[in-house]
Amino acid sequence: MTDQNLAIVVLAAGQGTRMKSATPKLLHELGGIPIVAHVLATAKELDAAHVVAVVRHERDRLAAVIAQELPEAVIVDQDEVPGTGRAVEQAVEALPADFAGDVLVVNGDVPLLDAATLRELIAAHRSGEAAATILSSFPADATGYGRIVRTPEGHLDRIVEHKDATEDERRIGEINAGIYLFGLAALRDRLALVSTDNAQGEKYLTDVIALLREAGFDVDALPVPESWLVEGINDRAQLSDAAAKLNALLVRTWQLAGVTVQDPATTWIDVKAKLAPDVTLLPGTQIRGATVVKTGATIGPDTTLLDCEVGEGATVKRADATLSVIGAGATVGPFSYLRPGTVLGAGGKIGTFSETKNAVIGEGTKLAHFNYVGDAEVGARGNLGAGVITANYDGVNKHRTEIGSDVRISTNTVLVAPVRMGDGAYTGAGTVVRKDVPAGALAITVAPQRNIEGWVAEKRPGTDADRAAKAADAAESGE
Numbered sequence: 001m002t003d004q005n006l007a008i009v010v011l012a013a014g015q016g017t018r019m020k021s022a023t024p025k026l027l028h029e030l031g032g033i034p035i036v037a038h039v040l041a042t043a044k045e046l047d048a049a050h051v052v053a054v055v056r057h058e059r060d061r062l063a064a065v066i067a068q069e070l071p072e073a074v075i076v077d078q079d080e081v082p083g084t085g086r087a088v089e090q091a092v093e094a095l096p097a098d099f100a101g102d103v104l105v106v107n108g109d110v111p112l113l114d115a116a117t118l119r120e121l122i123a124a125h126r127s128g129e130a131a132a133t134i135l136s137s138f139p140a141d142a143t144g145y146g147r148i149v150r151t152p153e154g155h156l157d158r159i160v161e162h163k164d165a166t167e168d169e170r171r172i173g174e175i176n177a178g179i180y181l182f183g184l185a186a187l188r189d190r191l192a193l194v195s196t197d198n199a200q201g202e203k204y205l206t207d208v209i210a211l212l213r214e215a216g217f218d219v220d221a222l223p224v225p226e227s228w229l230v231e232g233i234n235d236r237a238q239l240s241d242a243a244a245k246l247n248a249l250l251v252r253t254w255q256l257a258g259v260t261v262q263d264p265a266t267t268w269i270d271v272k273a274k275l276a277p278d279v280t281l282l283p284g285t286q287i288r289g290a291t292v293v294k295t296g297a298t299i300g301p302d303t304t305l306l307d308c309e310v311g312e313g314a315t316v317k318r319a320d321a322t323l324s325v326i327g328a329g330a331t332v333g334p335f336s337y338l339r340p341g342t343v344l345g346a347g348g349k350i351g352t353f354s355e356t357k358n359a360v361i362g363e364g365t366k367l368a369h370f371n372y373v374g375d376a377e378v379g380a381r382g383n384l385g386a387g388v389i390t391a392n393y394d395g396v397n398k399h400r401t402e403i404g405s406d407v408r409i410s411t412n413t414v415l416v417a418p419v420r421m422g423d424g425a426y427t428g429a430g431t432v433v434r435k436d437v438p439a440g441a442l443a444i445t446v447a448p449q450r451n452i453e454g455w456v457a458e459k460r461p462g463t464d465a466d467r468a469a470k471a472a473d474a475a476e477s478g479e
Contacts, residue, residue, distance in 0.1 A: 002048070003046065003048055003049060005049070005100075005101030006050075006100070006101055006102055006104060006122065007049060007095055007104070008046065008050070008103075008104045008105075009053075009087075009091040009103060009104065009105045009326055010040065010043060010052070010073070010106055011087050011106070012053050012054060012055050012062055012066070012108035013054050013057060013078040014026075014109070014244070016234070017236040018234045019234070019239075020236075024057060024058040025088075025109060025233065025234075026062060026065075026108045027058075028061065028233075029244065030270040031247065032245055032272055033069075033269030033271055033272065035108070035109060035233060036062070036066065036108045036109075036111075036270075038111035039106060039111060039350065040070040040073065040111065041069070042106075042114060042118065043070065043073075044070055046104075046115050046118060046122075047116040047142045049099070049101070050095055051072065051073040051074065052073065052074045053073050053075050053076070053108075053266075054076045054077075054078050054087040054090060055065050055075060055076070055077060056077065069403045074094055076091055078091050081196065081199075081202075081203060082200070082202045082203070083202030083203035083204055084205040085203030085205045085207060085334040087201070087205075088191065089192075092187065093171055093191040099184065100185070103116065103181070104121075104181050105182075106118075106121070107179070109232045110179070110230055111233065111242060112230075112231065112242060112245060113179065113229050113230055116236055117224055117229055117392070118179075120222070121135055121430065122153065122181060125181045128218075129218060130155070130220040131182065131186040131212050131219060132183070132217070133180075133181045133185070133219070133221070134156065134180050134220070134221050134222070134232055135177040135221070136148045136175060136221040136224070137177045137223060137227040138175070140227070141177050142170075144162050145174060145175035145176065146159045146162065146206065147172040147174065148174040149169060150174075151427050155220055156209070156219040159176045159206055159210070176206070177224065178230070178232070180205065180209075186212060186217060190207075190208045190212055190215075191210055192207060194207045194208060194211070247268050247269065248264065250267060250270075251264045254269060257277065258276075258277030259278075259280075259330075260281065262282050262300075263282070263283035266285075267286075268285075268286045268287070268288070269286075270287060270289055271279075273288070273289070273293075274290075274291075276293065276294045276296075276297075276312075278295050278296050279293045279294075279296070279299070279301075280297070280298045280299070282298065282299065282300030282301040283300060284300060284301045284302035284303070285300035285301070285302070286304040288304065289306045289308075290307050291308045292309045292310070293305075294312045296312050297311065297312065297314045297316070298314075298315045298317075300317065301317070301318065303316050303317065303318060305321050305322075307320070308321050308323065308324045309325045309326065311327045312328040313329045314328060314329060314330045314392055315330075315333075316331075316332040317331075317333035317334045319332045319337070320338070320340070321338035323340035323341065324342035324343070325343045326338075326344050327343075327345045327346035327347065327363065328347075329346055329347045330349065330350075331349045331351075332349070332395075333350075333351070333352070335352050336354050336356075337354070337355040338350065338356050339357075340357065340358065341359065342359055342361075343360045344356075345361055345362045345363035345364065345365065346363045346364070346456065347364045348361050348362070348363060348364055348365045348366065349365075349368060351368040351369045351371075352369040353370050354367045354370065354372070356371075356372075357374040358374060358375050359373045359375065359377070359378065360376075360377045360378065361373070362378055362380035362382065364383075365380060365383070365422070366382070366384065367384045367388070368383075368385070369386050371386075371387070372389040372390065374390055374392045375400045375417065376390045376400060376401040376417075377401075377408070378400070378408065379403060379404045379405030380406070382403060382406060382407040383409070384409045385409060385410050385429075386411045386412070387411050387412040388409050388411070388412070388413045388415075389413075389414055390415045390417055391414055391417060398417075399417035399418040401415050401417045401419055401420070401422075402419075402420040403421045404422045404423035404425065406423055406424045407421050407425050408426045409421075410428055410429045410431065410465050411429050412429060413429070413430070413432075413433065414432045414433065416432065419434065420437070421436070422436075422438050422439030422441070425438070425439060427443045428442065430445070431444055432445050456469050457469065457470070460476075
């Protein structure tokens with residue numbers, strides 16, 4: 001049910017200069033999706049009546065992702081007045097005139113904060129009489145953070161920035177996590193009083209807390225159980241830390257759902273991946289994007305799957321696959337490369353040092369080793385010997401190869417597209433197929449073999465080969 005009394009403001013206007021990147025900070029990926037997408041997913045899970053995202057830096061790129069991830073969100077452009085207070089002020093102005101509920105303010109760079117924690121914040125706020133309730137935490141090192149100073153009754157008295165804190169205040173381990181829940185009326189009235197009269201010339205949202213306390217309102221601070229829930233991402237090191245924490249949570253979630261993860265430390269699973277019970281992930285495996293792995297499949301070791309579908313009981317070993325479908329009971333690898341558009345039928349095989357692209361390979365067909373099959377359709381129960389390739393590119397255009405069912409293609413055959421082999425056809429070793437092969441036919445391109453006697457002695461005198469040949473001749477003649 002939609003919470004008609006809740007509006008969420010997502011602060012997404014920061015530049016993120018510490019990332020030192022051409023990509024906006026909030027668009028860096030974490031678990032396969034942008035950082036801000038995690039925050040938007042949490043907002044969606046809370047089912048608020050209104051979600052407002054405030055943007056500024058790289059506005060168009062960020063707005064496009066927000067619109068894709070949460071189409072119902074209202075996007076507000078922060079004006080020239082800097083600061084979180086101004087961002088929230090503009091977001092409040094964008095709310096419907098008849099809205100009179102609570103406003104939850106979250107940061108777009110805090111991706112691990114979950115809906116359950118925020119529901120606890122909302123419940124605590126609504127069960128009391130505080131004008132605002134914020135989240136706090138107890139990090140291992142509070143240096144640099146604003147400290148939570150409480151009243152004797154346990155309410156929040158004030159937030160003291162580290163640089164302004166006394167020695168006693170700096171010993172306080174509880175810090176402001178930067179997540180706020182306000183009653184709209186109290187928030188709107190105090191935002192109008194926040195000034196830019198400070199060293200940075202910004203409107204700070206924390207000033208609203210101070211103004212509420214000055215007016216005699218109670219403000220509560222709710223500690224989170226784990227400080228990592230509210231840790232923001234400001235640089236690449238923090239991004240890496242968050243990725244490791246998120247991945248550990250995802251791996252454990254799948255383990256509890258019946259997936260065997262042999263080595264969690266080297267296994268990475270993206271948030272959109274789906275794994276069935278009795279899937280086994282071996283060391284060095286990456287399950288990326290929206291990959292789906294079905295019951296009984298074994299993935300790894302040293303395998304990366306991106307946006308793939310793997311059928312029941314399939315085995316994928318030391319392989320790299322993107323946008324590919326691997327059928328039930330099929331085997332891939334080791335050292336296989338499946339490019340987008342590969343579809344391997346049930347019980348099929350793509351083996352050692354084989355590469356496929358935009359190729360549909362029928363049930364039970366085997367590409368055992370050293371093959372390239374691109375822009376092709378291969379029927380069922382076929383066998384492509386070592387070194388078989390489809391020559392699909394003529395230097396200008398790509399062309400398709402069609403291979404029927406129950407076809408046997410011998411080693412080192414080249415099929416020059418566009419070409420078709422009928423059902424049950426064969427090729428001889430080393431054949432170059434340039435014309436269609438009828439069903440049940442054998443295609444061969446045989447040139448007479450010539451042996452030029454004495455060639456090594458004439459062209460390579462004094463070499464090891466020359467000496468070996470002369471020794472063989474002498475042994476044969478009995479000399």
